[in-house]
Amino acid sequence: MLKNRLKVILAERNMAHGDFAKAVNVSRNTVSMWVTGKSTPTLEDAFGIAEFFGVSITDIWYKETQKSPPQ
Template sequence: MTIMIGDKIRDLRNQKRMSQTELSKILHVSQQTVTKWETGKAEPSSSAVTNIANYFNVSADYLLGRKAKKQQKQVDIKNDPIVLSYGGKPASKEDMEVIKAILARHQN
């Protein structure tokens, strides 16, 4: 069963014990618009999704029902034989320091 964005909006609103009117004022839309979102008769615009996510401190992916992306596998360059050699030759300590610096820059 797929949960619609309207269900998420309603659940988040109810958790804060807010009325549709209160939420509509915060988001600068009409109460009827919030009703349409929650009943599935309309979908919020991308800017409205952003505003909703920001207000409720959730991600847009959460509102859209998307699963979190899998994290990339961490490579331990000290023990990875592929990283420790290049062209069949063992990597030098200097090479390993360069590799570490490059990886550190790309992780930030």
């Protein structure tokens, strides 16, 4: 699930929500909502997150469960 994966990535990189928010051009509140699972990023934001971290969208959405994305 994105919220869990995002928490892990931010922790691994020792990155605060505010710093990440600035980097992907959203508010800190938006990042907080993503991390808590209260909302999910738009497709555009999801691509921005993946690009920022240098990973694919599937790595962010599916890596935690190690399941393949739906076909």
